[in-house]
Amino acid sequence: MEKGFLDTSVKFLKGIGEAKGKLLAEQLDIHTFRDMIEYYPFRYIDRSKIYRISELEGEMPIIQICGHFLHLNIEGEGAKRRLVGAFTDGSRVMEVIWFAGIKVIKEMIKPMTQYIIFGKPTLFRNTWSMAHPEIDVYDPALPPAGVQGVYNMTDIIRKRGIGQRLFRTAIESLISKPGFAGMPETLPAPIIERYRFPSITDAYRVLHFPQDAASLRKARERMKFEELFYLELQILRYSQNRNHNLKGHIFPQIGTFFNNFYNHCIPFELTGAQKRVLKEIRADMKTGRQMNRLLQGDVGSGKTMVAFMSMLMSVDNGYQACMMAPTEILSAQHYETLKSWGDSIGVRVELLTGSTRAKERREIHRGLIDGDIDILVGTHALLEENVQFKNIGLAVIDEQHRFGVAQRAKMWGKNIIPPHVLVMTATPIPRTLAMTVYGDLDVSVINELPPGRKPIETWLRFDTQRGSVTRHIQNQLKEGRQVYIVYPLIHENDKLNLRSLEVGLEQVRETYPGVEVSFVHGKMKPAEKEYQMQKFVDGRSRIMVATTVIEVGVNVPNASVMVIENAERFGLSQLHQLRGRVGRGADRSWCILMTHEKLAAPTKKRLNIMTETSDGFLISEADMKLRGPGDMEGTQQSGIAFNLKIANLATDGQIVQMARDAAEDVLAGNPQITGVEEGSGLKSALKLELPDLQILADQLKRRFEKKIDWSFIS
Ligand code: ADP
Numbered sequence: 001m002e003k004g005f006l007d008t009s010v011k012f013l014k015g016i017g018e019a020k021g022k023l024l025a026e027q028l029d030i031h032t033f034r035d036m037i038e039y040y041p042f043r044y045i046d047r048s049k050i051y052r053i054s055e056l057e058g059e060m061p062i063i064q065i066c067g068h069f070l071h072l073n074i075e076g077e078g079a080k081r082r083l084v085g086a087f088t089d090g091s092r093v094m095e096v097i098w099f100a101g102i103k104v105i106k107e108m109i110k111p112m113t114q115y116i117i118f119g120k121p122t123l124f125r126n127t128w129s130m131a132h133p134e135i136d137v138y139d140p141a142l143p144p145a146g147v148q149g150v151y152n153m154t155d156i157i158r159k160r161g162i163g164q165r166l167f168r169t170a171i172e173s174l175i176s177k178p179g180f181a182g183m184p185e186t187l188p189a190p191i192i193e194r195y196r197f198p199s200i201t202d203a204y205r206v207l208h209f210p211q212d213a214a215s216l217r218k219a220r221e222r223m224k225f226e227e228l229f230y231l232e233l234q235i236l237r238y239s240q241n242r243n244h245n246l247k248g249h250i251f252p253q254i255g256t257f258f259n260n261f262y263n264h265c266i267p268f269e270l271t272g273a274q275k276r277v278l279k280e281i282r283a284d285m286k287t288g289r290q291m292n293r294l295l296q297g298d299v300g301s302g303k304t305m306v307a308f309m310s311m312l313m314s315v316d317n318g319y320q321a322c323m324m325a326p327t328e329i330l331s332a333q334h335y336e337t338l339k340s341w342g343d344s345i346g347v348r349v350e351l352l353t354g355s356t357r358a359k360e361r362r363e364i365h366r367g368l369i370d371g372d373i374d375i376l377v378g379t380h381a382l383l384e385e386n387v388q389f390k391n392i393g394l395a396v397i398d399e400q401h402r403f404g405v406a407q408r409a410k411m412w413g414k415n416i417i418p419p420h421v422l423v424m425t426a427t428p429i430p431r432t433l434a435m436t437v438y439g440d441l442d443v444s445v446i447n448e449l450p451p452g453r454k455p456i457e458t459w460l461r462f463d464t465q466r467g468s469v470t471r472h473i474q475n476q477l478k479e480g481r482q483v484y485i486v487y488p489l490i491h492e493n494d495k496l497n498l499r500s501l502e503v504g505l506e507q508v509r510e511t512y513p514g515v516e517v518s519f520v521h522g523k524m525k526p527a528e529k530e531y532q533m534q535k536f537v538d539g540r541s542r543i544m545v546a547t548t549v550i551e552v553g554v555n556v557p558n559a560s561v562m563v564i565e566n567a568e569r570f571g572l573s574q575l576h577q578l579r580g581r582v583g584r585g586a587d588r589s590w591c592i593l594m595t596h597e598k599l600a601a602p603t604k605k606r607l608n609i610m611t612e613t614s615d616g617f618l619i620s621e622a623d624m625k626l627r628g629p630g631d632m633e634g635t636q637q638s639g640i641a642f643n644l645k646i647a648n649l650a651t652d653g654q655i656v657q658m659a660r661d662a663a664e665d666v667l668a669g670n671p672q673i674t675g676v677e678e679g680s681g682l683k684s685a686l687k688l689e690l691p692d693l694q695i696l697a698d699q700l701k702r703r704f705e706k707k708i709d710w711s712f713i714s
């Protein structure tokens with residue numbers, strides 16, 4: 001694509017030049033006009049209000065104060081040299097401090113002149129102060145400034161003389177260049193009309209220099225929409241293409257195995273959610289297209305049964321099935337479960353892992369090729385070259401976040417017609433995120449737990465209450481139960497004052513003498529880890545001291561207490577996963593969140609969410625709002641990088657939906673974009689003319705450069 005106006009280097013903007021240009025690149029990743037114009041204010045403030053110093057309290061935003069300097073002194077030596085001014089508005093006195101540009105500023109400021117200073121006040125030893133404020137001579141004849149954007153800066157650039165004002169000047173100069181007005185539109189005209197969006201140039205201008213709240217809202221909405229629209233378009237193009245191109249096995253019938261199991265051998269009544277999900281899977285397997293379904297269900301919601309019955313659909317139609325889990329222990333546990341169910345109806349289930357002996361391995365290989373083995377359970381070992389199936393119809397992947405997209409593709413490679421794929425996860429991803437991250441997967445949700453579960457009692461306890469926690473654990477151990485104790489780190493780190501695994505292990509051994517303890521952490525050799533885990537699974541050890549490696553699914557129904565040390569260091573979703581390790585039997589169980597008393601209010605609020613709800617979806621949504629989607633588990637897996645500058649998947653759910661609808665409409669009206677002939681009957685098709693198609697092509701190319709087929713517009 002040819003270089004446009006926005007690809008010009010920022011050094012050509014007023015007030016920037018070589019040196020500052022370099023600094024912006026290093027510090028804020030701003031290189032071009034585009035980077036600059038898309039460096040949106042992170043907040044807006046009302047500059048019509050002037051605060052009094054006596055009004056200041058608590059955590060203050062950036063504000064303005066009007067007054068004069070009583071005196072200005074240079075203090076300190078060398079790197080600590082600073083200019084300190086006493087500033088008053090008549091109500092009180094505050095300190096104003098500069099670490100750079102000292103001489104210039106000292107000469108510029110005149111005594112008894114009224115100034116407006118603009119910055120963030122902070123309270124230090126009972127005195128308010130403001131560092132590096134913007135400063136203007138106060139002119140009562142000028143109308144007060146209105147709403148103004150505030151840009152995020154680093155301390156380094158602030159100290160080197162790049163401030164809010166320089167940003168505004170630079171962006172003003174960018175906007176006044178003739179190239180700006182001549183910039184091409186970046187959304188197709190029918191979409192702009194449909195949603196009554198401002199033009200691209202208006203939107204940019206308003207985002208930096210808003211006139212009023214309403215037009216600012218509309219400009220933000222347009223920019224968020226635009227980002228999400230191209231993301232959705234890209235994901236949908238990719239998935240429609242896949243859906244049309246990848247043939248899948250057709251399983252026309254529900255057969256004897258399924259019916260036998262369901263009518264005679266199933267050990268419990270399926271929940272409504274399990275039945276619904278099985279119907280969704282059943283429907284997929286009849287279409288002739290490959291199924292790619294993500295099955296979300298909270299810990300303990302009964303995903304394994306859904307997986308088994310789906311595998312029976314494959315076996316009933318003369319095909320094999322396999323189930324992959326991320327660790328040997330999980331594979332072994334699944335094997336035990338599936339084998340007992342399989343045995344009851346004469347379905348042969350085998351286990352293959354890295355530690356399967358050579359002789360057994362050879363037999364399994366043979367059984368797979370012959371078709372004697374119906375269901376194979378195992379670890380990554382299933383993906384090895386020499387593991388060949390006679391005809392694999394369904395691959396189930398448990399706890400997907402350990403398996404990347406590449407590995408999924410490897411499974412497909414095992415056959416000419418790829419098997420159906422069911423990916424199971426206990427990480428409850430909020431809908432808006434799932435829709436986008438897993439745009440190429442369909443999503444099923446088990447939103448109901450089997451009946452009769454006792455809720456896990458969750459306690460928040462401080463270090464000072466450790467005695468009572470210890471007594472509770474001793475009681476549970478006396479009753480024959482097992483206990484998890486989880487630490488955030490392996491090694492002690494004084495700075496963060498965390499109780500580490502090593503120190504913790506010592507203390508646990510002292511506190512519970514004579515009790516056998518297992519310990520695992522991420523830096524351990526896999527064999528040692530398996531050994532320690534197995535000891536706990538078998539009940540030979542009674543306490544498991546661990547870092548978060550136990551997060552993923554071992555099942556020890558006898559464990560009744562989960563203690564999490566420094567709980568404030570964990571994300572909510574992570575806490576929820578950890579909590580799910582207990583409460584697997586029918587008895588009472590506890591999750592104890594240990595923390596210190598001096599928690600900040602937001603942290604306390606966050607931890608209290610854990611004590612108030614056990615709904616994984618609520619927790620996950622709260623977590624995403626607090627931490628942002630970037631931290632969510634699973635997001636890194638998405639094959640498509642998305643680098644959102646203004647939209648927020650956690651809070652812009654409605655715009656995500658709008659963008660998705662628009663993208664579907666565009667694809668329905670312009671089948672040439674996916675290369676799929678039939679104009680699918682989706683939604684209200686939006687047919688585009690050539691110049692608008694060109695816009696789509698340019699934008700997709702700019703945003704998702706790599707390997708895209710551009711032929712659709714020629
Ligand atoms: P997860 O979704 O975490 O993998 P599991 O499949 O391990 O959950 O199921 C957790 C427990 O609940 C297992 O012991 C399983 O046998 C049991 N279970 C599953 N479905 C039901 C049901 N409908 N009624 C009663 N118990 C069930």
Ligand code: MG
Pocket residue numbers: 303304398553
């Ligand atoms: Mg499971």
